[in-house]
Every structure is written in C-alpha cells, then in structure tokens.
Amino acid sequence: MKAIHYFFILCLLTASQAFAQNPRTVDSLQKALKTELSDRQTVDTYNLIAKEYRYMDSAQVVRYAYQAIKLAKKIDYVPGIADAWYYIGFVNLIKGKQAKAKQVFQKVLRIAQKGDYKKGMGNAHNGTGALYWFRGQMDTALIYYQKSLKIREQIEDKEGSASTSVNIGTIYKYQGKDDQAIKLYEKALRIERGIGNKKGMGNCYNNLGMVYTDQGDYLKALTLYQKAIKIREETKDTLAFITTCNNIGSTYTRQGKFSKALKYHQQAVDMAHAIGDQGNLAVNYNNIGIIYNYQGNYVKALEVHQQALKIREKLNNQQGVAQSFNNIGYIYKVQGNYAKALEFHRQALDKYQQLKYKRGMAISHNNLGIVYELQEHYTKAIDHYQQALVLEKQAHLNARITETYLGIGRVHLLQKAYTKAQAFFEEALKMRKAMGEQAMSAEAQVNLGMAYYAQKNYTQAQQYLEQGLQAASKTGFLLFVKYGAEYLTKVYQATNQPAKALENHILFKQMADSLLNKENIQKIARLETQYTAQKREDSLKQVQVQKDQLMKADIRRREVTQKATYIGLGLSGLLVILLFVFYRTQQHHNHKLNQVNAELKESYTTIQANAQLIDHQKTNLEQALNQLKELDRFKEKMVGMIAHDLKNPLQAIIGFSQNAHNHPHIPAIHQAAQRMYLLILNMLDTQKFTNAEIPLKKSTQSLSQLGKTAVEQVQWFAYAKNIQLKTFLNQDIQLPLDHQLISRVLLNLLHNAIKFTPQNGRVSLQYELDTTTQEIKVMVNDNGEGIDREHQQAIFKPYHQVNAHQGSTGLGLAFCKMVVEAHQGQVGVISTLGEGSTFWFTLPLPAAAVTLPQSQSEYAYTPISTIELSPADKAYLIPYIDQIKSYKIYHFTKIKAILEQIKTDDRPQIALWKDHLQKTIKVANQQQYEELINLGS
Template sequence: MLRVIVLIFLLLFTYTTPYTQNQSFIDSLSKILTSDAFNQKKADACLKIAREYVFSDSLNTIKYTNQAIQLAKEINYWEGVIDAQYMVGVLNSIRGNYIISENIFKYIIKKASSIHYLAGKARGLNGLGIIADYQGNYVKALDCHFQSLKIKQALGDIKGMAKSYNNIANIYNTQGDYTKSLNYHFKSLEKEKKLGNKKGISESFDNIGKVYQGLGDFTKALDYHFKALDINEKLKYKKGIISNYKNIGTTYYKLVNLEKALNYSIKSLKLSQSTFNQGEIAASLYLIGLVYQKQARAVLAKKYLSKALSLSQTIGISEQIRDIAQALSLIEKTLGDYQAAYEAQVLFKQMADSLQNENQIKKITRLEATYEFQQEKDSVYFSTKTQQIALKKDIENRKITQVSTFIGLGLLTVLLLISFLFLQSKRKSNELLIQKSKQLEIFNKQLNIQNRRINASLKAAQSIQQAFFTYETKLADLFEDYFLINLPKDVVSGDFYWIEQINDQTIIVAADCTGHGVPGAFMTLIGDNLLDKIIKVGKETDPAKILEKLHLEVQSSLQQRITGNNKGMDAVVVTIERDYTNASLTFAGAKNGLLVWSNQQLNELKGSRKAIGGIQDVKTRFVNHSKILRKGDILYLGSDGLRDQNNKARKSIGEEKLKILISKIATLPLATQRAKIESMLFNHMQDTEQRDDILWIGVKI
C-alpha cells in the first residue's frame, strides 16, 4: 500500500508545531513582520506562517519560506536558513519532486555540519532517509535514520528519537522483518507516551496495527487501528483519520469482510480528496480496486486500479506501482485483454526486481549490528566517565573537610601540633588516592584496548565463518519455498547447515556443534570441511553412512582416542530423490530428529541415540528411515537451541509447544511461518538472554 502520507507526516513531524491552518495564529505572526522586531524574529515568524499554509496554500508556503530565507541570510542566521530550506524540501516531497527534495536535504546536512548545528543535521538526515525509503533504497534509508537517531540521543531529543525509532520500524516492516519492526515501534510508543504526545501515540498504534497485519494477526491489527482512530477523532486530526480508515479497510479486506473494507476505503478516499493529498488518494483508489476485484466486479476494479496506477507513477512510489501492476495484470486477463495483462506483468516484474535483492537485506543487517555495537561502546564510555566524575567529587569533598578541620583546630592552639600531623596524614591519603585514580585510568585504557582487539578478532572470525557458509542460494535454487532462521548466541555460531546436489539427490545437513561462540565456530569449519570430503569427494549419499564416516573423521581429526577430547556435534542428514510425481526421503540423525508435514499431519522421525565425535558405544549404529513425499510436503530440521530457549521464569519452549505451533502454521507460506516462529521466540524470551545458538530450517517439496 502507498505510504506517501507517512512520508509527508514524518517530514513535518520533525517540528513540534501542529500543521493545521489557524488564521488567528497567522494574523498574530503577520504583525511581527510589520513591527520593528529584529530580522531573526521576523525570519522565524515567516517560517511558522509557511508551516501553517503547507497543506492548504502552496503559493503562500513558497512566499513565506523564501522570505524567511532572505531575512535569515541578511544577518547570517544560518540556523534559520537551514530550517527554511527544510520546508522547501517538504514542499517538493508533497509534490512528488523527490530528486529536488533529496538535493535540498543533502545541502542541509552539509551546511548544518559546517556550523555545528546538530539539530539541523539530524533533521536533514531524517528527510533524506525517508525519501530514500520511499524510493526503495532501504540500505541508504536505514543508514540515514541510524545517524539521525545517534544525534538525537546525544541532544536528549526524546521526540526526535521517537520519530527515528518509528522510521526504522517502518523499514523493517517493509522488508517483512516483523519481529524487529515491532521492537522499534514499541520503543517509539514508549517515548511518545513519555511526552504525552497524543498524535504520536495514535501514529504508533496505527503502525503497530500494520505490523500485526503482516503477521496475520488481524484481531490485534484492528484493535490497534481503532485505538488510533479513537484518538484522532477526538483531536479532529484529518490526516491521522485518513490513515486509520485506510488501514482498517485493508484489514477487513484481508479478513474477506468486503462490505466493511469497501465502506472504510471509500471514507478514506473522500476525506483524502477533501485535503488534496495525492498520496492517500492513490492508496484509497488502490484499496477500492482490490475490493472490487475480490467481488469479481472486474470493470469497476480496472477503473479504480488504473486511476491509482496513473497517480502512483506521477508521484513515483515504487512499491505501490509494483502492487497495482500485479493486480491489473490479473484483471486484464479476466477481461480478456492479454496484451494489457502482459504489459502490466512486465511492469510488475521490473518494479519487483528493483526493490528486492539479497545484498540490500545483508547490508541492513550489518548496519544495525554496527549501530548496536557502537551503542555498547558508548555505554561503556559513559559508565567509566561517571566513575571518574564521582572520584573527582570525592576528592573535592575530602579537601573541604581538611579546610574545615584546619580552621576548627586553629582556634584551639593547644591542639595545633596534632592538627598539623592530622593534615599531613590526610595529604598522604589524598596523594595515594590520586595515584590509585591514575592507575585505574591506565587500567581502563588497557581494558578498552583489549576489548577492541577481542571485538576485531570476533568480527574477523565472523567474516571467515560467513565466507564458508553461503548455502542459502542453493536452498532457493533447489526448493520451491523455504525459510532459514539462523541466530547465533554470540558473534559467531556453533550451529551450521550444509546442502549439495549430487546427481539426482539433494542432501541437507543441519548440525549443532559442542559449545557456542569461538569454540563452536571452529567445530563448524571442521564439520563443513569433512562433509565436503565425505559427500562431494567421496560421493557418499547414504545418510547413515555419512554420519558414521563423519563420526570417524572427527575422532581422527581431533585425535580423540589419544587426547580423550569429547567434542563433536549432533546432526541431521536428509537425502531427497525426486521423480515426476513424488520424492523419496532417506533420513538419519545423530541425537536430533526430523519433523515432516504430510497429509495434513506432523510426523517426527527420531534420530539415533549416538552423537558425532567423542568415544561412543560401538554397538550403537546410525539408522536410516525412509518415507515417500508428495509435492507440498514440508521438512523441518535444525538444532535444539529453539526448543531449549527459556523465558524469565526459566521455562523452555519445549518440543511439544514447537510441534503445536508448526501444526497450526504449516499451511501458510514459509516466509510467514518464519515470522510466526520468530514472533513466538521473541515473546517467549522477553527480559532474558538467548541461551544457545538457534538454527531452524523449513523446506517445501
């Protein structure tokens, strides 16, 4: 759905002034312009008037913004110039001139940096980030918002922090990472409640509702959308009400309650037209077209979707153009216009390819990790600084005590000598205290250096491990649908997976190595190398034999019969051989089992009670299990980290709860299944730490 209204709202909400035209307020500001006030005060008044006109009178907006720039430049009031230029960027954004807006925001960032105007720089980064988001450049958008957030945190700008959290959450929602999106939206809501900002609270409620839409929890989605609508109706805040109507209509559409969906989408369209908001008009037209399509009213659907596409292309919103083109392709096909259907499908493919690529998602993950790591360093620095201030204050208090004691003892001449000796003792104590303080400072510096070296080593280890395990592309090539959840406890992981196609057989391995962190990561590299040797070089495809050979190779590589070393891994090995209609499955497990969704039932194939590596009972063998699979069956495999994760009451998720969840969601798309599993995990482990590496894979036959 189109998000231009959110763009404009977020750009304007950088300021604290409400953007609804108030004639009495404008008149009071106009009096300042005709008074003998200084140019700085006049420039600020012009800018406030421009903000009042921004949605109702573009000519007056331009007039007063230019006047503000001219007045500010005459007295070198560069903060005023920057704030006025921001309004120019906003106005161009409303008109859909994103390239012009982008250049203006870049100028603001450069100029604000040169005069050390941090609030202006944060504002420019905010504008640039939102423009990049709506042009589909999510990496650049996230980079800008994290930079803006860091400045706002340094300034103690709670309102600005709330908006940055909201912007970051919206990007994750667009990418389908609903767990992270909810996390940042709730951070934003917390700040808005702290400020008592009702518009901000309603916006957070509305956005949280949209995330629950993505998770398929439509009851919660409606609950949050109606909470937002209740606030906005009391405030008579039209722009918020438009968004609420649209999102409520969208939710009812997904619930296939088409009568209510049409009712709310028409309400959204009428109110959008009364405010001349092109972005929301396009979004409402699109939603109405979808409802008519669902009702099999193809002619009406085409009419509204065509209007929505034309307006969206004028504004230049990549995501909405993609979605409308896909819907129009189906409508044209229904109406028998195959040429138009083909052209719409080509447009859909072009827009989809430009928006989605694996490199952007990887860059976003690295960017967030860098930001969180910087937050940790800043926190350590702040803690050390606080200790130093406390120590300095303690020394000052001691000196005050010395002076007071000296004055008191000076009045008692009889005790003069005793006082002198006492002060000498105190002076030595202070010198010793100062010496210890310096030693503590040196120790802290050494500790920081060691921390940086350790972190650098861990980052290098992470890069090496990631370079070894690049199998996700093969998952996409070999299976119709899949999901992958890979969450290391530390920087590097002790869990890994391996996949290869040998002739007509697809082999998947999921392994959980002894330990986590660096020791576990070393075992993953050993395991990956040995699997290459056994399967790629040795051409072994029998799962039980693969596990037996892997067990012997680990024993040999680590010289376990000599050293007594007992490290190894638990593993699952699956071989799939396809024919024209079915597929045959052969499975063997070292302690871990395999879950199979087939014929609307979830079955478990248990692994052997024998691990890989260490000194094991030679009588216990790895055993193969075979099963015929049909198209649409799903395999689930991974480590025990997911089911063993505890909550703050120290209760684990457990195998039974995991099976119940999978049985409920197995018919959903695998991307949605991943979101559901992650949501369950995130809710379960609130207020506690991750206890082990987590690896969980789902593949559809």
C-alpha cells in the same frame, strides 16, 4: 508529513526574530565602541553584539555579555545586567544545557524584579517558557508565555508581543487547536508588518504555512513558504532559511514530488552543517529518511534516521526522539521484523503521550495498527486505527486521516467486507485528490484495484491498478509499484492476457527483490548493531567517568580525614599517608593497564576477523567483475544481432507507407517507422564506428533543404504534443557534406528536443554564419526541462542518460558527435535547468560555398491559442459539437463524417478549428481534443 519543525524552538526565545549573525551589523557596532559613548551606551552596544552572535558563536556571546555585566555593575545599570544574562541563558538552552539555562532565566527575573525592569521580566518569562517547550511540558510553557505576553503588551513592546504571540500560537498548533494558532500567527504578522520587521514577517509566513500543510492545503502552504523564503533571502537570515527549506521539502514529500523534496532538504543539510546547527540537521536527516522509505531504499533510510536519533538524544529533544522511533519502526515493519517494529512504535507512543502531543500519538496509533494488520490481529489493528482517527479529527489532520482510512479499508478487505473496504478507499482517494496529492494517490488507487479484484470486477480493478502503478512509478514509490504489479498480474491472468501478466509479474519480482533482498537486510542488521554498540560504548564511557569522579572524591575525603587525625604524629604519620596514596594510585594504574591490555587483545581479534572477511569479499568481487565483463560482451553481440534483424522489416514498413494515403494514420505510421529506423541505425553505427573512422560520402548539398526535410519528418511527433516548430534560415548555404549522415544528426537533435519539451512548448532550428572562423553553426533550441551542468559533457558518451526513467538508448547524441567530428566540426550544448537547452554543431565553410537568400522563419503549424471563435461561430458549431461529444476520440470515421458537414466558406476561424480537430484525432491527442471541443462550445 512527518516533520518536526525545530525552528519553532528557536523562535520561542527571541523578541527580535533575527536568527543569523549579520556581519555588517556586528562591524558597525564594533566601530561604534571605538567612538565616544557613555557607559550606558557602551553596555547596550556590548549586549547588541552578543545578541547578533547568539546563534553563530556562543564564545563571542559570553565574551561580550560578561563585558556588559562588568561595566553595568560598575555603574549600577540594571537593564544592561538583565539583558546580558538573558543572552547567556539563551546560549545555554541552544547548547542543550537546560538546567543551567533555567538557573540563568531565574536570575534574570530576580534582577529585573529588583530593578523594576519590565522588559527584562518579559524576557525571563519568555525564556522559561521556551525551556519548558523544549522539554515537552506544553501546559507549563503556555503559562510562562502568557505571563510574558501580558507584560510586553503593557509596556507596548510590539516586537516582543509579536514574538510571544507566535510562541503561544505554536503551542496551540501542537495541541491541535489550529484556528487559535492561525489567529495568533495573523495577529503577530499584523504587528510585524506595522513596525516593518521583515524577519518577523518571514517567521509568521513560515508558521502559517506549517498549519496549512498539516491541514492538507498544500497550495496555500507553498505560497506562504515562498513569501517566507523570499524575505529570508533578502535579510540573509541563514537559520530561518534552513527551516523554510525543510518545510517546503516536507510539503513536496506529501505531494509525492520526491526529487524536489530532496533538493530542498539537501540544501538545508548543507547549510546546517556549515553553521553547526545540530537541531535542523536532525530534522532534515529525518525527512530525507522518510523519502528513502517511500522509495524503498531502507538501508539509506535507516542510516539517516539513526543519525537523526543520535543528535536528538544528545540534545534531549524527546519529541524528536519519538519521531525517530516511529520512523525506524516503519523500516522494521516493511522488512517483516514485526516484534522490533512494535517495540519502536510503542516507545514512540509512550513519549508522545507524556508530551500530550496529539499528532504524534495519532501517527503512533496508526503505525501500530499497520503492524497488527500485517500480523492478522485485526481487532487490535482496528482499535488502534480508530484511536488514531479520533485524534486526527480533533487536530484537523486531513493528510493523516486519509492514511487511517486506508488502514481501516485494508483490514475490511482482508476480512472480505469488500463494500466497507471500497468505501474507505474511495473516501481516501477523494480527499488526497482534493488536497492536491495526485502522486500520493497511488496507494489509494492500488488498494481500490485490489478491492475490485477481490470482487472479480476485473475491468475496474485493471483501471485503478494501472492508474496507481503509473503514479507510483512516476514518483519512485517502489512499495506500491510492487503491489500494483502483483495484482495487475492476477487481473491479466484472470482476463486471459498472458503477455501483460508476465510483464507485470517480472516487474513485481524486481520490486520485491529490490525491497527485501538479503543484502539490504544484512546492511540494516549491521547498522542496528553499530548503533547499539555505539550507544553502549557512550553509556560505558559515561559510567566510567562517574566512577572516576566518585573515586577521586573518595580519595579526597580520605586524605582530609587522615590529615586531620594524624597531623600530630609528625613525619611518621605523613610517611604512612604518602605510602597509602602511592598504593592506591598504583592500584588504579594497574587496573587501567589491565583494561587497556584486554581492549588491545579484543581489537587484535577483531582486526584478524575483518582481514579474513576482506579477503573473502575481494575474491567475490573479482568473480563478479569477470561475470559482468562476459555479460557486457554478450550484450553488445546481442544488440547488434537484434538491430540487424529489425532493420529489413522496418525498411519494408517505410516503403509501403511512403506513398499510401488511404488511411488517416499512414503518415503517423510512416514517421514512427522512420524514427525506429533512425534509432536502429544509431545503435549499429555507434557500435561500428566507436573504434573506427566514419567513411564520408560528400556531395554539395543545401543545408536549408536538409533542415526542411528533417522538420517535416518530425512534424507528427511535435503535433502530438502541441509543440510549435519554427525555423530561422536567413540564407541558404551550399556546402560539401555527407547528406545522409548530417540528416540523421538533424533528426536526432530534433527528436531529442521534442522528447524533452513539455506540452505546448517550442522547438526551433536555426543557422548562423561566422565569417571570422569560416564555419556555419546549426542550433536546435527548446524550452524543455534543461540539463544539469554535471551531465552536459557526459551526454555525448554512448549509453549515457540524464534521466533513466525516460526510456532511451542513449546513443543518438553519441552518434551526432561521431558524425560532426568526422566532418571536422564540433558539437555541444548550452542549457539551464528549468529553462531549456540549445544543442549546436559546427561545419567548416569552404571558400567556394554558395549562399542564397532564404525566408527568415516558417511555422510548421498554427497554435491552438491563435484560434478566436466569435459567438456566431460558436452558435454555428454547437449542433455539430453535440454530435461529436457522443463519440470517443478513437471513433475517427464517425467524427470525420460529422466534420465534413461543417461548411467553412467565409469562416476562416472555423476552418482553422476544423483543421486542428482533424489533425488532433489523427494523433489521438486527448488533451488537445478536449481543448478544441471546449473552445467551440
């Protein structure tokens, strides 16, 4: 996880841990000012208001702090003066005015020492420690924090002691001393819990989570982050909430869960924008850029990394600047610009070495090793990898160690030392799986596949490459989709599988084109040019300001000298001085005017060039639009031809399999063929009736019977995922409808629900009769992943897909809408993300509709969870299970022969277990198969 936790910087400065203005607190304090308070109480109240505003409104901090200073001086109240100046110093540090902040903290110390105000001394040392932390001078920061802690413990300032303990723990963390950091964080947590300071507890949970994240214990880290975020929601602690969102996002990134990571980082960005928190904005831009790197979107990655770098340079955050250099260097590396990549990685390493930040140094050495590896300078590559490994082991950075192992393994692979390479890859894969980085294991699996391919062990190569490609595709890790597809092509060619070789070669070319196309390289070059030009412009402006200041100072000195020299010369001398000043002013104005004219000419030339470029781009876009329209017409024609060609063979398959029961897989084949036939009909009818009315062949039908038939036709698909199918039919309703079209609507909705419901989920079909509106409402419910509100209307449009990776035509729901509206009904969806969906449609109820009683519910099968085998049952099954374990799930005949030997008389639970196992083998559900075997063992 390449994340700088800017929140650390903020928590270094305050003893209270309150990171966001609380409007209720401010209101109550302002009301208190209107009551009869003593002068000292009034000063303390001014300071408390300044304290509440310090992260949100620097102007209000200064306003109330100066009111406190004015009144405290009048009554000679030293604590009030020292506290007010401390909050002013705090604001200066947050605003990046480090020199001014240092002066103010020194002033606080002098005032506190003069008045023997111990708490003020502790605050001054704490603030000075934060200043040196911000500059990256960790050793000096540690000295001041220890001074602060000593004072705060002497005066039994528990809140202050907890805050400083966290600050010292943070330095230990960045020095790689995790054990000492954890001890101090836990010490602070005990103190905060003892005094009931929830905000302080949230801070401690957050910091502990970051240590465990670096150690690769992501489950423990996420548990601690969730505790922190719960407290921050309760206390409405906005700034701290942003920090924890960032940390959760970074942890999900390490696990390869990019969509979850982006969700948390974007939430943090929006909140940071809202409160003007530039530091956290830079951190989250940086981490979003890392995700874009993983996904191969280098243009977006460079754009957000440059935004982060610009903010960090403005804040003089050297550690953050170094991190941005590393990330920008990574982009140039994958684009093949190795010289530029080396330049950025070396700058990052220099800064980290100055800061004595081991983790950053390790990352930079690793990045340099990768570039040298790509340049085939293997000795230099190994040298940098080894330096990275030493630092990572010292700092217990397990997640980083795996990346270095992979780098060393790649170099050995390139040097044809296959045994060594394989050993490093296997160790990296083992560590990543142990840390729960299942998705991020794709890199190690692909590398292992490459090693086995080099040794011509094609079976092992195929296994690891397919696993790696699957994991990389699932997480959007495009770079390793590319590498996996490239080497799978070679494996399939070597094993004489030309069709699969072609399929993977096409995937490889798509990924290569996506990652390294000319347009992306040009965009990256433009971004670099814009950034350099902006930086040059900012520098020139600064130089010009300095020149203007020097010129003004020079003029002032000349005027003073001339006035002193010629004061006795009277009016004639004064006239000479005025003429000289006028000449110099006119000369300055002429110089400025010439500069403006030159800039206008340059701007005019640029505008002309841009206009020509826009005209050229407009022509290209018009040509591309015409080509796309032609391709769209060709696509529609081709889809219709293919669908018609597939329709007749599928009807034959359905017919042949309908009455054949000799083979155990015939029902599965029959239902699968029906599903394919349904998809083809959706394609044909959606295309056919998009601009035409659907002809209906109505007859009086039992809606309940149509539902039962539809459930039977999807039963195999539900069983394959261990999904519980359930129907709620209070009464049977006879009404006129086109039974073929409505049956297809029910099938589409049921298939859709099963597809997006996870293993062991639930799907139900139910009807509701509404006599008020004279219509019947049909509902298909599931507890699947749910649909975002923004997609709920669009999903009924042709070809719309909520998730493109699910691989569907996007026509089923569009067909349902056409049919239901042709029956004068309505269709819709009610859905909540993470909880499931209810797709519904209504049909008008005629006055003569017939209703008959019906069973309330019926189950399509008994869930595995209801099977309860007694010890005697398990003892009876053991010899049979031992025989079954010697076969794979696809050895159907042999396993069936063993099951036939099992007697189920007077053993109802064994009969249920046996029936489930037979069904599981038929659908080849490996997960259920293992559950049932374990249940009987």
